[in-house]
Amino acid sequence: MTTDSALRQYLTECQQRVDAALELQLPADSIQPQRLHQAMRYATLNGGKRIRPMLVYASGAALGTGPEKLDGPACAVELIHAYSLIHDDLPAMDDDDLRRGRPTCHKAYDEATAILAGDALQTLAFKVLCRQEPYPFPPPVRLAMVDTLAHASGSRGMAGGQALDLAAVGRQLDIAQLENMHIHKTGALIHASVKLGCLAVPKANPEQVRQLEHYANCIGLAFQVQDDILDVEGDTATLGKTQGKDQANGKPTYPSLIGLKGAKELARNLRQDALDSLSGLDQRADPLRWLADYIVSRHA
Helix, strand or coil: CCHHHHHHHHHHHHHHHHHHHHHHHCCCCCCCCHHHHHHHHHHHCCCCCCHHHHHHHHHHHHCCCCHHHCHHHHHHHHHHHHHHHHHHCCCCCCCCCEECCEECHHHHCCHHHHHHHHHHHHHHHHHHHHCCCCCCCCHHHHHHHHHHHHHHHCCCCHHHHHHHHHHHCCCCCCHHHHHHHHHHHHHHHHHHHHHHHHHCCCCCCHHHHHHHHHHHHHHHHHHHHHHHHHHHHCCHHHHCCCCCHHHHCCCCCHHHHHHHHHHHHHHHHHHHHHHHHCCCCCHHHHHHHHHHHHHHHCCC
């Protein structure tokens, strides 16, 4: 099996696994308030790549634990991601009409329903982590997971990064400022995904955990660099969102700051740094290696 086919198979397995788990956690759309629950399901069960859940599964696997222990954390991080996309797309934020090839939540429903759906998905994520069943962890582990995801989602993580992003529109940032913004906006949740997988293995080797966290930092930034590249080179149909939106809105990006060639070189260097950080791990870390390659070669 080639690396590409192995990655596709692993992605499919992770997508199917977390989708089945999300289906169990999301309220049925027949339960009151029906429109809110419909919007939550619309925004979550819509064919996303599930990169963050895959990182949870792959990080746990690299440290020797099976996917059945990781469904809860994988669900939680995807619920946070789904909420963030709903809110990012709102008129007061990025004002997007298209997400994953479909109308954004506030277009498919309405703005108020979309805001509430995002709020409800966020709180559901923490409810999933707090439940003892069907994902049993000792209370200290569950508390550490809640703390990790809360930190990554809040003002010192993703929400803070979005605030920096909004404040940067029309401004010229230097490379350090741009990196700091994306470490928070995109990188924090990717880092949390890896850390959640590590926390599911309480007796993990501390040095291996450190290596995995460094890997997470590298691919978190590489993911955003590639997003910026695709905003220039991609097309709307493939991306599933409006191509060229960042440039049109005057947002600072890596291509605008260091050029398209420089951005591509940076993405490649971050990928190599991520791969180097896994050098002490065995073949159980291969999905993480495949993912590092995928992040800087993807077209959507």
